[in-house]
Amino acid sequence: MSTWVSRMRQAVIGWLYPPACGACDLPLEAARQLVKPFLCESCEGTLVPIGAHYCRICGQGFESASATPFRCGNCGDRELAIDFAVSVYRGSGAGKRLMHHFKYGKQRHLGRLFGVMLDDVWRDERLHGGPWWVVPVPLHPRRLRERGFNQSRELALELIRRAPEGMDLTYQPLLERVKQTTRQAQLDRRERLTNLSDVFEACEKLPSAPSGGARILLVDDVITTGTTVSECAAVLYERLEIGQIAAISVLRG
Ligand SMILES: [Zn+2]
Ligand SMILES: [Zn+2]
Structure with a gap:
């Protein structure tokens, strides 16, 4: 621009x-x-960037690089349906307050700041190239009415608007949330892992995937265990020919 x-x-x-x-x-x-x-x-x-050292599957940040391979404390014992996730900042300090004000304080304009913060996902070279279908994690219609907007949609649109030259990103809202659930933030880890079954569905009408399968970039505000984006990926696998599914978030819970 x-x-x-x-x-x-x-x-x-x-x-x-x-x-x-x-x-x-x-x-x-x-x-x-x-x-x-x-x-x-x-x-x-007070923002803490995830930086260069993070799990190559779930995106969980590490304190430093490890010379020896080891099991990730978050995803080492689970199968995630996504290929990989990348987050930008830890969900602490001002990051946490900003996201709270964005989602629960009707401060939709903060989407612009999160767009700038999201620029740092491009440090991960696996996201370069494309084409990607950019798919926001959906809100339940009732929650959408309360909040007035879906924060993940705002982030997806900012990501597309600010993407580096040469990226091929298409906004594709392919998912619906059919069940309202307890907010993930209010649950402990074990509950989070089981709270989300049958919550998401793919939209009735889907575009046909390009040859080699659709490359999907799921966008969420916060990724914690990765269960939400994994459930989203799983329902897309049932309905579409998939090439790859990655997930990104501004914050890491
Ligand atoms: Zn991991
Ligand atoms: Zn301030």
């Missing part, structure tokens, strides 16, 4: 929402808004 269009857009958004940090409410200068919209420097300092 041209700088001019970006500045105009910024001016309109600034008028609608006088810019303040989404985590601590500190008023923000216009120049700061262009770098990291809706995030002050001190809250940015």
Whole structure:
């Protein structure tokens, strides 16, 4: 997007929402808004990037590189239906507060900040190239009415809008959530692993997969155990010829 269009857009958004940090409410200068919209420097300092060391399957962050192969504490004893997941920040500090305000505080404009934060998923070269069908994890219609928007859809659209040159991304909302469940955040690990069976379905009408199978990029706000994205992947496998399924999230629970 041209700088001019970006500045105009910024001016309109600034008028609608006088810019303040989404985590601590500190008023923000216009120049700061262009770098990291809706995030002050001190809250940015509390974000913990996952960085370079993470599980090549479920995306769980590690403290440092390991020279010897070992079983991942999160996915080593489970079969996930996704090929791999990549997250950007740990779900602590300002990251957690921002996401809470985004989802439960009707602060839809924070989607722009999460879009900027998501830029870092491209550090994983497995995501390069494409084509990918970008599929948001759906909300149950009742929750969608309460919240007014699906946070994963907002993130998927920002991802596509900001993707690096040469990426071939198509927005494809292929999934529905047919059962309302207890919020994953309120459950312990064992409950999370079993809370989600029969929750998702593929939409009735699906596009036909390209030859070699569809390459699917699932988008969620937070990945914790990976169960949600794995359930989504499993229902897509039942209905489509699949080439590969990856999942991305801004935060790692
Ligand atoms: Zn702040
Ligand atoms: Zn893992």
